[in-house]
Amino acid sequence: MPGKTRSTAVATTAPAQPRTPKPRADALRNRERIVTAAREMFVEFGPDVPLDEVARRAGVGNATLYRNFPDRAALVHEVVLAVTSRTTDRAEEATAEEADPFAALTRFVHAAADERIGALCPMLSGGFDKDHPELLAERRRLEEAVEGLVARAMSAGRLRTDIAVGDVLVALSQLTRPLPGIACPNIDRFTHRHIQLFLDGLEAPARSVLPGTAATLEDLRRRA
Amino acid sequence: MPGKTRSTAVATTAPAQPRTPKPRADALRNRERIVTAAREMFVEFGPDVPLDEVARRAGVGNATLYRNFPDRAALVHEVVLAVTSRTTDRAEEATAEEADPFAALTRFVHAAADERIGALCPMLSGGFDKDHPELLAERRRLEEAVEGLVARAMSAGRLRTDIAVGDVLVALSQLTRPLPGIACPNIDRFTHRHIQLFLDGLEAPARSVLPGTAATLEDLRRRA
Amino acid sequence: MPGKTRSTAVATTAPAQPRTPKPRADALRNRERIVTAAREMFVEFGPDVPLDEVARRAGVGNATLYRNFPDRAALVHEVVLAVTSRTTDRAEEATAEEADPFAALTRFVHAAADERIGALCPMLSGGFDKDHPELLAERRRLEEAVEGLVARAMSAGRLRTDIAVGDVLVALSQLTRPLPGIACPNIDRFTHRHIQLFLDGLEAPARSVLPGTAATLEDLRRRA
Amino acid sequence: MPGKTRSTAVATTAPAQPRTPKPRADALRNRERIVTAAREMFVEFGPDVPLDEVARRAGVGNATLYRNFPDRAALVHEVVLAVTSRTTDRAEEATAEEADPFAALTRFVHAAADERIGALCPMLSGGFDKDHPELLAERRRLEEAVEGLVARAMSAGRLRTDIAVGDVLVALSQLTRPLPGIACPNIDRFTHRHIQLFLDGLEAPARSVLPGTAATLEDLRRRA
DNA sequence: CATGAATGAGTGTTCATTCAT
DNA sequence: AATGAATGAACACTCATTCAT
Numbered sequence: 028m029p030g031k032t033r034s035t036a037v038a039t040t041a042p043a044q045p046r047t048p049k050p051r052a053d054a055l056r057n058r059e060r061i062v063t064a065a066r067e068m069f070v071e072f073g074p075d076v077p078l079d080e081v082a083r084r085a086g087v088g089n090a091t092l093y094r095n096f097p098d099r100a101a102l103v104h105e106v107v108l109a110v111t112s113r114t115t116d117r118a119e120e121a122t123a124e125e126a127d128p129f130a131a132l133t134r135f136v137h138a139a140a141d142e143r144i145g146a147l148c149p150m151l152s153g154g155f156d157k158d159h160p161e162l163l164a165e166r167r168r169l170e171e172a173v174e175g176l177v178a179r180a181m182s183a184g185r186l187r188t189d190i191a192v193g194d195v196l197v198a199l200s201q202l203t204r205p206l207p208g209i210a211c212p213n214i215d216r217f218t219h220r221h222i223q224l225f226l227d228g229l230e231a232p233a234r235s236v237l238p239g240t241a242a243t244l245e246d247l248r249r250r251a
Numbered sequence: 252m253p254g255k256t257r258s259t260a261v262a263t264t265a266p267a268q269p270r271t272p273k274p275r276a277d278a279l280r281n282r283e284r285i286v287t288a289a290r291e292m293f294v295e296f297g298p299d300v301p302l303d304e305v306a307r308r309a310g311v312g313n314a315t316l317y318r319n320f321p322d323r324a325a326l327v328h329e330v331v332l333a334v335t336s337r338t339t340d341r342a343e344e345a346t347a348e349e350a351d352p353f354a355a356l357t358r359f360v361h362a363a364a365d366e367r368i369g370a371l372c373p374m375l376s377g378g379f380d381k382d383h384p385e386l387l388a389e390r391r392r393l394e395e396a397v398e399g400l401v402a403r404a405m406s407a408g409r410l411r412t413d414i415a416v417g418d419v420l421v422a423l424s425q426l427t428r429p430l431p432g433i434a435c436p437n438i439d440r441f442t443h444r445h446i447q448l449f450l451d452g453l454e455a456p457a458r459s460v461l462p463g464t465a466a467t468l469e470d471l472r473r474r475a
Numbered sequence: 476m477p478g479k480t481r482s483t484a485v486a487t488t489a490p491a492q493p494r495t496p497k498p499r500a501d502a503l504r505n506r507e508r509i510v511t512a513a514r515e516m517f518v519e520f521g522p523d524v525p526l527d528e529v530a531r532r533a534g535v536g537n538a539t540l541y542r543n544f545p546d547r548a549a550l551v552h553e554v555v556l557a558v559t560s561r562t563t564d565r566a567e568e569a570t571a572e573e574a575d576p577f578a579a580l581t582r583f584v585h586a587a588a589d590e591r592i593g594a595l596c597p598m599l600s601g602g603f604d605k606d607h608p609e610l611l612a613e614r615r616r617l618e619e620a621v622e623g624l625v626a627r628a629m630s631a632g633r634l635r636t637d638i639a640v641g642d643v644l645v646a647l648s649q650l651t652r653p654l655p656g657i658a659c660p661n662i663d664r665f666t667h668r669h670i671q672l673f674l675d676g677l678e679a680p681a682r683s684v685l686p687g688t689a690a691t692l693e694d695l696r697r698r699a
Numbered sequence: 700m701p702g703k704t705r706s707t708a709v710a711t712t713a714p715a716q717p718r719t720p721k722p723r724a725d726a727l728r729n730r731e732r733i734v735t736a737a738r739e740m741f742v743e744f745g746p747d748v749p750l751d752e753v754a755r756r757a758g759v760g761n762a763t764l765y766r767n768f769p770d771r772a773a774l775v776h777e778v779v780l781a782v783t784s785r786t787t788d789r790a791e792e793a794t795a796e797e798a799d800p801f802a803a804l805t806r807f808v809h810a811a812a813d814e815r816i817g818a819l820c821p822m823l824s825g826g827f828d829k830d831h832p833e834l835l836a837e838r839r840r841l842e843e844a845v846e847g848l849v850a851r852a853m854s855a856g857r858l859r860t861d862i863a864v865g866d867v868l869v870a871l872s873q874l875t876r877p878l879p880g881i882a883c884p885n886i887d888r889f890t891h892r893h894i895q896l897f898l899d900g901l902e903a904p905a906r907s908v909l910p911g912t913a914a915t916l917e918d919l920r921r922r923a
Numbered sequence: 924c925a926t927g928a929a930t931g932a933g934t935g936t937t938c939a940t941t942c943a944t
Numbered sequence: 945a946a947t948g949a950a951t952g953a954a955c956a957c958t959c960a961t962t963c964a965t
Binding site: 521523596597599600638641642645646649650652654655664665667668669671672673674675676677678681682683685686687690 | 745747820821823824862865866869870873874876878879888889891892893895896897898899900901902905906907909910911914
């Protein structure tokens with residue numbers, strides 16, 4: 028069921044709240060522009076970009092940004108949510124549209140790179156709540172989707188069996204992680220190569236014995 | 252000839268220099284402590300740590316740090332140099348001490364991870380001179396050493412032939428790149444797994460056709 | 476046409492500029508207060524006063540100062556512009572209102588002292604662009620005005636002919652130059668005496684042969 | 700009796716002090732070099748030059764400077780003393796060697812400019828004791844010498860009678876005051892012209908009525 | 924509701940002065 | 945006695961966040 032992209036975060040707690048009269052069209056557009064600008068700039072310059080710059084790129088005043096996201100953590104939260112959601116969409120698409128299980132995994136991995144999943148890494152640093160329920164839910168949705176891809180590929184005997192979804196997602200994130208201040212087009216030239224090499228290493232039969240133990244996404248959260 | 256670690260930049264090679272009277276023991280020790288502290292903290296918190304914190308960790312006043320390194324760029328420069336040098340040493344050790352070519356490469360890659368080669372990535376962002384002659388020389392030394400490892404493994408038919416030294420070093424750096432604000436021991440639990448998966452993907456015979464073209468270290472420099 | 480005081484640099488000449496929406500009243504007032512405070516403090520303590528102190532005297536936060544003037548040079552620039560402009564106004568007033576040519580020059584010279592023209596001297600030292608077009612234009616306006624005063628006095632045979640406008644302005648600036656850290660009222664007690672002595676020396680007929688050659692304002696700029 | 704230059708400040712209180720064994724030749728030379736360097740750099744860059752730079756120009760370590768002059772005030776004190784003393788020497792020379800009283804005054808004034816008497820102005824700002832007995836004595840010596848020049852020129856009817864020694868010295872100092880950061884040779888091209896104009900204004904008969912009252916050097920001290 | 928302006932706290936860097944060799 | 949190194953306090957400037965229009 029692909030394409031089930033999350034809607035705005037604040038909107039949906041109770042649908043029948045008379046005190047939030049009307050989310051005014053342009054206000055929503057502003058909010059969206061801010062998130063988009065933030066995602067781009069976090070990718071390009073790291074998660075420490077001056078928020079005033081984000082506001083400028085979004086074409087709004089800085090105070091508008093702060094009205095929508097009370098502090099940097101809130102904005103990071105939203106961007107993480109958005110990237111996770113879009114990545115999950117890619118996983119679901121790959122699941123739905125690729126017949127071959129390993130081809131599905133491969134397609135997802137490269138698509139996730141294009142979604143800048145690597146940008147999540149540096150964003151997880153700062154003091155923002157990685158255990159926020161909303162985030163947890165989204166992460167679980169992602170994990171489930173990728174879990175499906177992994178399980179199917181394993182069942183088909185195409186994937187080595189000593190790895191888990193956490194391994195895929197962490198390595199993938201690291202390999203696609205942007206270098207702050209570096210224009211992205213250039214780095215892409217290499218990342219898809221490296222992702223592919225990594226995929227080749229994931230393929231069955233295993234060519235080595237891996238140290239440590241396979242990782243889930245929750246392991247990752249606990250790492251912090 | 253392993254272990255040829257670079258000594259400090261200022262250290263006089265010729266003892267008979269009348270104009271550099273005496274490099275005073277404690278001053279050198281201080282300089283060394285600063286570089287060490289900086290390396291640790293750059294790895295742990297990223298290259299934007301307050302220099303005052305670095306000074307505190309090194310146990311010196313902030314001005315002492317500035318006496319030795321006029322600005323942040325100079326300190327980053329020195330740390331990059333140090334990490335590069337130590338990594339090269341590991342490459343030379345592996346070359347000298349491992350008979351099997353692929354085992355040598357494997358040993359080097361894991362050793363480089365322990366040297367935190369990934370810490371170089373975020374350090375390359377800021378405004379510091381990536382083309383400094385000293386750095387260039389050291390980078391060339393590293394490239395040559397790894398080039399040797401790669402060539403030998405290829406000749407032995409153990410390494411796929413559509414990759415180059417740049418692919419190894421970039422992917423390696425990315426995979427071992429620290430998450431700012433995250434204690435390292437935890438991350439290590441995973442990185443060596445992922446490095447190994449990547450190595451498995453490098454092994455001959457190639458399991459896929461790679462997109463793009465193989466990369467040298469100079470390609471990387473030019474990416475910026 | 477006296478009294479044509481320069482207005483603020485940003486002030487829009489054409490009222491129909493859609494992209495500079497509204498110069499907000501209080502912001503302009505703040506800007507003006509900063510310039511005034513800076514002028515006073517530069518005169519009193521020299522051009523090296525902590526900008527935080529200037530901000531405090533202006534009754535604004537330091538960041539407000541930096542918002543209006545990105546660095547010290549920008550603030551100096553504005554103050555130099557203001558002092559030059561006000562001095563020019565005095566010259567034009569004297570020209571317009573005094574019938575006797577030498578009386579006009581005399582009046583201007585004493586008025587320029589009261590405008591603290593001497594404060595310009597120390598401000599010309601630091602690294603700020605003395606050739607900025609805006610400054611150049613204003614300096615030319617001043618030079619022209621004083622040139623008029625000098626020429627008229629010379630034509631009337633009241634001024635010795637071996638001097639030029641640069642001599643007047645430089646000597647005047649030097650004689651009225653403030654002593655950093657000294658309250659101004661005291662120094663005034665003497666400066667007008669010395670200015671007068673200098674004027675007496677300027678009067679025709681010349682009582683000596685001057686060394687060197689007469690100076691224009693551009694000579695002065697080139698001195699730096 | 701010209702040439703009676705003051706000897707070093709600290710040396711001569713009592714010649715037979717057993718606890719100050721021997722002022723070691725090189726130590727004295729160092730002290731002298733420091734004062735000379737300081738005089739030059741105060742003139743060239745103002746009295747705020749980093750003392751480390753002064754030490755470097757003097758060719759000694761910074762600590763040597765601090766051994767001789769416990770703080771900046773002490774160094775300024777010494778330089779003021781030296782300049783005052785040398786200026787006095789010029790006054791005494793002019794008195795002794797010039798027959799014509801006004802020629803003597805003229806010669807002195809130009810000579811004082813060459814001694815950079817103007818450098819005293821900015822040095823009087825900082826927190827240093829202008830009433831130090833040593834300084835007071837030297838200032839009195841200068842005042843007496845110039846008083847003599849002025850009195851003689853007045854008696855001869857060559858000097859207007861509504862001025863005093865303070866007027867001469869203050870205006871002279873101001874007119875020859877260096878612009879920090881500006882090479883001196885250039886400024887000289889103008890100063891001697893302006894001094895001459897001022898002298899012409901001093902000449903009898905007076906061409907105007909001066910405001911305020913004539914000033915002594917002690918008036919100047921009190922200004923602060 | 925949206926904005927530009929204001930703010931204070933934080934960081935990089937310099938310098939006068941003291942300390943250890 | 946002389947030196948290079950060390951230090952903390954000061955200042956310039958930036959940025960997240962709040963306020964007034």
